[in-house]
Amino acid sequence: MAANSAVPAKMKAWVYREHGDVATVLRLDSELEVPEVQEGQVLVKVLAAALNPVDTMRVNGVFQLPGSALPAVPGYDLAGIVVKVGREVKDLKVGDEVYGFMWHAKKDGTLAEYAAVEVAFLALKPKKLSFEEAASLPVVIQTAYGGLERAGLSRGKSVLVLGGAGGVGTITIQLAKEVFGASRVAATSSTGKLDLLKSLGADLAIDYTKVNFEDLPEKFDVVYDAVGQSARAVKAVKPGGSVVTIVEHGKELPPPAFSFVATSDCSTLEKVKPFLESGKVKPVIDPKSPFPFAQAIEAFSYLQTGRATGKVVIHPVP
Known part of the structure; x- marks a missing residue:
């Protein structure tokens, strides 16, 4: 594993320790351990994340992947920079700007400073897009x-x-x-x-x-x-x-x-990349976005109104 002394042992993350209403159970934790990078994963410094209705369902306990565990960090969408590379990773390196969706997330999601993500779920971020635009898409x-x-x-x-x-x-x-x-x-x-x-x-x-x-x-x-x-x-x-x-x-x-339920597949991100680079397909971010990391609960509340136009994005992280 490539060492990187800049990665701390602890990080800020939004955590829920029980299922329930987001405003009640979601808490900001400043001392959560940075996730270990497993084989086939990279550690991403999360610069932007986006919310989806399924994130609320996950905190509520309405939706759970098999093997899900508490406490947990919500969030599936992210964009950021690779800061550590696990064994058997050949396609990505430290410093790469990436985006993707952590569909496997049973415990640690993207509303955190760092996320350990399977390489198969990530693609190189289109250069034309900002991190917040990229995070809105996967x-x-x-x-x-x-x-x-x-x-x-x-x-x-x-x-x-x-x-x-x-x-x-x-x-x-x-x-x-x-x-x-x-x-x-x-x-x-x-x-x-x-x-x-x-x-x-x-x-x-x-x-x-x-x-x-x-x-x-x-x-x-x-x-x-x-x-x-x-x-x-x-x-x-x-x-x-x-x-x-x-x-x-x-x-x-x-x-x-x-x-139809989407599964995380970076091949789709590769297929649409030319359309994103050319501007023929554009991210649509709600005018109230981005919400700062400290206002994640407000971002959830706004998403739950059902009135958002395009995506609700959280940036910068933390």
């Missing part, structure tokens, strides 16, 4: 890309994105247009966010406060449901089309709807 870009791919979106097909202004939705619109070559992209949002949808490439921006999308005469090859409305979504899909939902898991869905 979970949502892999969820958006994987869902569109599984739903069979391809060049010349049409897609409707439900929840177009959210973290996943803002990226789904752009990937559908720029990467998958959709001929027509429609998306839903509240009144004040319609212009954002159009700026991201939506051909049709639908105000869900005024229009029921399933009542429109136009139907779509793919409906990407980022809000949990599969029963309505199946009424908006063409015969032979598909509906992918990223919200409704573990319940019976009306055909042709199916549920």
Whole structure:
């Protein structure tokens, strides 16, 4: 293992020692041990992290990976710099700027100064992106890309994105247009966010406060449901089309709807890298972001309102 004397023994991290409401159980710990780097891992100095709804579910205890243990550090998204390299690591070196998503995190997540991360979950950060922009992307870009791919979106097909202004939705619109070559992209949002949808490439921006999308005469090859409305979504899909939902898991869905959960896969980050470097696909960060590390609980509270536009990011760390 490459030694690095600059890495301290202790770090600041947000920790929960029991499951419950984030504001009640999440605490800032200034004396948490820096995680050991295992074989095939690198230690990343976290410079930015981002929140996802699953982070709240994890603290609440609603969502748990097998083998999860307490106390735990929440957070899956991160961007930072490699400061230590484990055995058998050939693709990354100390000093590399990386980003990724720690889907394996059973105990130690990304709301900490340091994180030990499997190399397979990391990619080199696109030079065009800041650390906070990069941190906003891994979970949502892999969820958006994987869902569109599984739903069979391809060049010349049409897609409707439900929840177009959210973290996943803002990226789904752009990937559908720029990467998958959709001929027509429609998306839903509240009144004040319609212009954002159009700026991201939506051909049709639908105000869900005024229009029921399933009542429109136009139907779509793919409906990407980022809000949990599969029963309505199946009424908006063409015969032979598909509906992918990223919200409704573990319940019976009306055909042709199916549920999709992203897994951490740096190959997706590599595939989209040219589009990020060229600016054809852009991170969308909520205007209230970034939240400073000390205000992680406020960041969670804001995410839980459901009103965030794009991603809620925490930067700098700590």
